[in-house]
Amino acid sequence: MTRAVLFDLGNTLVRYYEAHEFPGVLRKCLTACRVALAWPADPERDRQLLERALSFNRERSDFAVCPLDERLRGIYGAHVVLDEDGLRRLTAAFLEPIFAEARLEPNAAGVLRSLRDHSIKTAIVSNTPWGSPADAWRDELKRHGLLEAVDAAVFCVDVGWRKPHRAPFDHALSLLNVRPHEALFVGDDHRWDVIGAQNAGIRPVLLARDVSHSPDHLTIQSLVEVVSIAIDGEG
Secondary structure: OOOEEEEOOEOOOEEOOOHHHHHHHHHHHHHHHHHHOOOOOOHHHHHHHHHHHHHOOOOOOOOEOOOHHHHHHHHHOOOOOOOHHHHHHHHHHHHHHHHHOOEEOOOHHHHHHHHHHOOOEEEEEEOOHHHOOHHHHHHHHHHOOOHHHOOEEEEHHHHOEOOOOOHHHHHHHHHHOOOHHHEEEEEOOHHHHHHHHHHOOOEEEEEOOOOOOOOOOEEEOOOOHHHHHHHHOOO
16 A cells, blocks of 8 residues: 655656756856856856866765765865855855756646545655755745645755665655555656665656656656556556
C-alpha cells in the first residue's frame, strides 16, 4: 500500500535547466553577482572568475553538501571581503537567474491535489544547486504554490547530504511518519533519484518524458501517471 509519494523538484515538478546547460546559467549567475557587487564589466577579470567558478562546479565524492557560501568565498575571496550581509546579497544575486528559468510543470498542482484527496502524503526531496540555502528554495516553492501543496519539503542542506545519499529521503520519511516500503519517489535523474531512492529502500519512479520503459525500474512519461500508480498500485 502506498501511503506517501515523494518528489524531486528540479525538472520533475518545476523545470529549470538540464545539466549540460548549467555552464551558461552559471555565467548569468556570475553576472548577477557582479551587478550586486557594483563592479564594472571587466572581461579579463570576469573570464578568470568564470574559470574559478567552473572549478567549483563539482560535488564531494561522499555526497556531503558543499555550501554555496563556501563556494562564493572561494570565487570572490581574493577580490572582496565577504561578511554575512555580503554573502546574503551575493547568494540572492546568484540564485536570481536560476529562479528566472523556472517553469512549473502544468500537471504538478493537479497531481499533488489528487494524491492529497486520496489521503496520500506528499513531500519534496531535492538537492539544491551548489548547496544553496533551503530558505531560499522554500520561498521558491511558495512562489509556485508548492510549499502548501505538500506535507513536507526536505533539501540537501537541511541534512548535510546530497542525493543519492539516503539521509534526505530518511528525513522526509520521518517527517511523514511513513516507512520506506510504503512510499514512492518520483524523479527525473537516474543517478540522484533512482539510486537515491533505492539506497533508502523506497520504490523509485523515473520520470523520463522520452523513454517508455526501463527493465530496472518503473518509468513514466508524465506526472499524471503517478496518481494511478499510487492509488491503484499499477506499474
